[in-house]
Amino acid sequence: MLYPQANEIRMTSKLDGMWKFSNTSQVDLKKPLTHAQLMAVPASFNDQTLDKQLSDYVGTVWYERNFAVQPETLQKRLVLRFGAVTHQAKVYINGQFVDQHVGGFTPFEFTINDYVQVGINDLKVAVSNILDNTTLPSAAYDEKTNHLEPRFDFYNYSGIHRPVVLYTTNFTYIDTFDINYQLTGEQAVVTPSAEIVGPYDQAMITYFDEDEVLLGQSSLGGSFMIDKPKRWNVMDAHLYAAEIKVYQKGQLLDTYRQEFGLRTIKVEDGQFYLNDKPVYFKGFGRHEDFIASGRGENLALTNLDFNIMKNLGANSFRTSHYPYSEEEMMLADKRGFLVIDEVAAVGLYNDFSVNTGISQTDSSTWQVLQTGKAHKQALKELVERDKNHPSVVMWSLANEPAGQQEGAYEYFKPLFEYMRTLDDRPLTVVNISMSGYQLDKVSSLCDVLCLNRYYGWYVDNDDLTKAKQDLAQDIEGWHELYPNKPIIFTEFGADTIYGKHSLYHEPYSEEYQWDYYEANFQVFDKYDYVVGEQLWNFADFKTSPSLIRVMGNNKGVFTRERQPKMVVKLLQKRWHKQN
CATH class of the missing domain: 2.60.120.260 (Galactose-binding domain-like)
Structure with a gap:
């Protein structure tokens, strides 16, 4: 589409x-x-x-x-x-x-x-x-x-x-247009594919550089070589364009222009490589969430968020916990942000409640839930929509499922196999702490280990010394089990009430949030196979009412109105230094 x-x-x-x-x-x-x-x-x-x-x-x-x-x-x-x-x-x-x-x-x-x-x-x-x-x-x-x-x-x-859009085409029209390529050394061979509905006798593709310089032309089904291509890179985006035109007896019937970036992705030896260089993910989990507009598209807010993230030195985000708007994905392409693109498979845990937590004894998730059909369809629609985006460097098949319960592997295995028929980018499932390395049944399917961990908040609250010890043990346990898989922390954070301060750095204060992140960073930096940190969350967001949610989830490093909490200074110093 x-x-x-x-x-x-x-x-x-x-x-x-x-x-x-x-x-x-x-x-x-x-x-x-x-x-x-x-x-x-x-x-x-x-x-x-x-x-x-x-x-x-x-x-x-x-x-x-x-x-x-x-x-x-x-x-x-x-x-x-x-x-x-x-x-x-x-x-x-x-x-x-x-x-x-x-x-x-x-x-x-x-x-x-x-x-x-x-x-x-x-x-x-x-x-x-x-x-x-x-x-x-x-x-x-x-x-x-x-x-x-x-x-x-x-x-x-x-x-x-x-957006809701009316549009017209002729009755012969381009239904899909995908940019496929092989990038080796100083050459890129581009072989676009397209599905065209209706009769036609010729389809030609013209290629342009980012500055609209005409590069050349090929027929559909043929290939085009770009010498010494400029690669799309993290925070250094370069986009080419391919324009397809469909003819019948010399008459133009349809045309479409698709931007694309050239880059390679490889996961091996505990590292994530972009263009053959190891990359470290710095950024956030985020939500499409704002006052009045709710989850509705808000381009001005998206633009502000991207500018804030760039100013901090961030280079990535996860579409937690659902695909974001197409316009946002296009902007990520242009800005050079790395995106972990996540399907809306959240809540795959039968006995989950914000108020009461998660039952440690329930084991019925994969018998109670009947989401397999919807999950496969959602994956199909996600890949069809986002496969041409160079910013998408990994697909996330779920957030925090009950991966430790019987039936989890059998549920996810066919979904992983299906995804690998659709696209060759790395795959992951974001892991919840209850599904630790001792119990988890899904991570063997993943290319990258993405962990959500809250040592120092939900676990070891107000005891950062023990939190660091437990976090280190967790990391080392995963690495021993999967020594060649890189680890990205896709969530970690502490609820923080904007403007609340404490001489004793008590939980919910801005001082505690600073201490919490500093403690986590100290542990991450000990392990070269930890290749990313995405904080939870970029900004405070609305939740259902709950006694543990003070007017929403307050783990943001910014308020819902995008006012900075104290920890922003720590992030800015750390992430710019990492560049």
Whole structure:
């Protein structure tokens, strides 16, 4: 599925803006929504009003707007595309059901010529935020009481979260366009592939440098050699472009332009190599989360976050715990950030609760959860969307599953095998502390060990001396088991209330957060096979109400409004020195 692009053949029109909105259960598809209010799109609906019941609403809500179609538009293929709707969308045009999509973080589109008319058309979208034992993310849902208990520690924002676009193509059109290449020494051989629907007799590809310098041309199915290519590198991004044109008897039928970067990835001997040089991941776990917009796309905020991270000396982030917007991935390509791209497989732990923690005796996860089908589909959609991004250097198949329980290996093995048929980038599953090296059944499948550890917070709280000892023992245990696999710490952090200080460096103070990170860094630096540190979290974020969550999760090194906590100075000094 190609990202919408306007050119000499394709027209695009955004349907973002203020939509009618209602959470009424009864809707007449032939009539306008009744008792409707206005709701911004793209954005979550939860925090746009003062209605707490709506903020916490579980079930189906309705969005509606009109759009116009000109007579000449229907001479072409007309497509309606959603960047993401969380978590399930059913789409209706002029009272007719068009189609549906399940999965809240990847795009979907429908050809709608058979549903529209010249003039004004009515578009309705039914959006459900219900999650259960079959969905990603996973949640415990009681249909009788309509009670939903997330198995994850972030707010279950819902709505039309990413842009809605109408676009046109001819009836012969480019459906996929992928950049494949081999990079050896001073040469890159590029062999793009494409799926083209409809009749055509010629497809040509033209190549450009980052400065729009014409490099040459090849036919589809052929190859093109770039001499002495400039490689895409961490925080030093160089992007080429390939433009495909499809013809029939000399007439241009479709065209599409795809940016790409040239770089190599290799994992061996306990190191992660980018362009044959070892790289150290410095950065954060993050959330798409902000005031009012919720999880909705916020390009200004994304741009600010990237500038903040660059200023700190960070070079990476993980899309915790779901794919981020396509626009954010494009920006990562341009800025040179390394991305661990994670599917929305969070909550794969049956007896998880933010309030009560995780049961140490429960072993039923892989019997209770029935997420395999959704998981495979989500992986497919993620790779199809993001495979052309040079910033994506690793795929994460899940965050903190119950990897120590019986059935975990059998669940993940076919998913790893499937992913390796889709792409050759390194694979990982982010490991939770309860699934330590003594018990874990999944990490043998991984190329890189990604660990979430909270020694000094959830474990050894307020005893950083013991925390350092336990952390060191943990690292050494993993290395003894998998001596050739590098280790990245993808989460570690301590809740910190902005502006709270303590002479005694007590937990929740900014002083304790500084001490906590300094202690962890001292341990990491002892091991050359620890190749990354991604703090949890970049910024404070909203969660469901909880006695251990003071107005949300406060592990950010920035507040939700992006004001720095004291530890930012420590990070800035450390990460710039590591360069």
